[in-house]
Amino acid sequence: MSAEAPRAEKRVTLGRIAGVYGIKGWVKLVSSTRPLEAILRYPRWWISRPGSQDGYEARQLEGRIHGAGLVAQISNPDGTPVEDRDSAARLVGLEIAVPRSALPPAGPNEVYLMDLVGMTVKSIEGEGLGTVESVTSNGAQDVLVLRDAAALDETGAPLRRLIPFVRGPIIESVSLDRNEIVAHWQPDW
Numbered sequence: 001m002s003a004e005a006p007r008a009e010k011r012v013t014l015g016r017i018a019g020v021y022g023i024k025g026w027v028k029l030v031s032s033t034r035p036l037e038a039i040l041r042y043p044r045w046w047i048s049r050p051g052s053q054d055g056y057e058a059r060q061l062e063g064r065i066h067g068a069g070l071v072a073q074i075s076n077p078d079g080t081p082v083e084d085r086d087s088a089a090r091l092v093g094l095e096i097a098v099p100r101s102a103l104p105p106a107g108p109n110e111v112y113l114m115d116l117v118g119m120t121v122k123s124i125e126g127e128g129l130g131t132v133e134s135v136t137s138n139g140a141q142d143v144l145v146l147r148d149a150a151a152l153d154e155t156g157a158p159l160r161r162l163i164p165f166v167r168g169p170i171i172e173s174v175s176l177d178r179n180e181i182v183a184h185w186q187p188d189w
Helices: 036-041 085-089
Strands: 011-021 026-031 044-048 056-066 069-074 095-099 120-123 128-137 142-152 158-164 171-175 180-183
Touching: 011 036, 011 044, 011 085, 026 036, 026 056, 036 056, 036 069, 128 158
Parallel strands: 120 180
Antiparallel strands: 011 026, 011 095, 026 069, 044 056, 044 095, 056 069, 120 128, 128 142, 142 158, 171 180
């Protein structure tokens, strides 16, 4: 087992370790995958502090749905199982990531939200609206967070726009090839 993931390959955060479960080293998970349990499909996880490139590759030894959440047992950096509550407690708050290449291909008319980051967004009239800085959710739908360097806010900083990522009524098209999103949106909204 590798102690380090290749630095050249982008890793995608799929969740985090939220707590301990029982006394035998199992952990509670918070998953950002859809469906929730899809995180359990990946046998190897990169475990690290949020925003850090340091960490270690862990094997997911067992995992399952438990109530409304998920629990799992994973390995230590040396490949041995985490087997006690104290060791599991040291993992709480760490992120779970996988290499981007481990994700299945997106289906027809589907896109991974992370692939939208960095794309240029234009109105249907061709006016620039900004670049996708991140994608968040308001509970009802995903929301593109744009940064428009061509427009300044009242403090003189690049303007930020929030555009609901709703295909059809708001998002006209997404082209990964052209690195472009076309939206039914206006710069002054």
